[in-house]
């Protein structure tokens with residue numbers, strides 16, 4: 119099992135190498151595929167071999183860095199015909215065009231756009247390929263380092279905030295939490311955003327169990343939603359929770375209300391990620407998040423969005439300004455997975471002893487479908503926005519003030 123979504127090999131500064139974990143093959147097959155240029159970056163993001171707003175930004179930035187590395191290669195520049203090698207300003211303009219192409223791979227998550235905006239400034243200011251290579255290398259290394267560091271800080275911020283709320287309501291017992299999609303190490307540089315809070319809550323629970331503390335609030339169980347139609351929950355979050363030995367039970371997206379109302383273990387919070395948080399706190403996230411928020415409000419369960427500053431869109435005033443990506447109909451009408459033995463779930467191997475990928479039809483081929491990748495949760499349904507800077511809650515008028523994040 120590997121939770122490393124991105125492998126960035128910097129051992130040879132002149133020959134940087136990047137591999138991404140092909141998340142379309144998880145949880146049964148662990149396979150890394152090389153990223154060598156912007157085309158590889160575009161394809162891996164658009165096909166969702168790599169997904170998760172922060173991970174998309176990091177793979178995008180790395181693919182630009184590797185393309186700039188190629189610009190410094192005589193053999194590559196002799197073979198290629200896109201870049202005008204004789205005119206540095208023209209080359210820079212052409213590189214900006216390539217960034218625009220990369221940005222079109224997935225329109226909703228803002229992290230990629232934020233990273234490419236930063237890189238566009240570096241391109242504009244660079245006076246040579248060498249200086250540009252160094253500037254984008256430094257930027258990209260910092261992006262990956264900061265993401266992991268910020269996720270741990272964010273995880274602890276979210277856990278501390280929930281535990282203090284439970285203390286205030288005089289709740290001193292085990293509790294469960296809900297989460298949707300995948301917001302863990304497979305969506306980031308490590309630890310995760312919403313799943314990072316869950317990791318911090320589990321660390322807190324284990325300390326309390328080890329020290330034998332009684333009558334204390336501690337997270338005892340996680341209920342991840344399967345998250346159709348790409349199944350980030352059942353294929354990826356379940357994979358991470360098993361890897362970390364965190365007690366959890368996978369539930370169908372359609373069972374939230376019944377789970378909350380029938381659960382013996384009180385469910386006290388939902389933690390979800392974000393693809394774009396706009397100025398008033400409205401949040402784009404995986405399809406199904408909005409209805410989870412509505413149900414949490416109905417049952418009096420706290421609903422938290424967890425995301426780093428790189429997910430903030432400080433230009434868009436409200437959620438109706440967010441472009442919501444629609445995925446291809448076949449991604450809904452087919453379930454993609456690995457052929458397994460129905461009894462012990464071991465992968466069925468082909469003649470080369472490799473697991474066999476399969477697509478199973480679950481709808482009539484000529485049926486129209488609606489397949490939005492995200493929805494937009496109005497800030498009215500959000501109790502808090504957890505970030506590495508701190509946890510933001512609404513004022514007495516029900517408004518978020520996120521200026522500290524802009």
Ligand SMILES: CSC[C@H]1O[C@H](OP(=O)(O)O)[C@H](O)[C@@H]1O
Pocket residue numbers: 169170171172298299300301302305306311312350390391392393403404405491
């Ligand atoms: C920390 S990942 C944030 C966000 O990205 C996921 O979308 P996708 O799997 O389609 O890239 C999901 O919405 C997560 O909540």
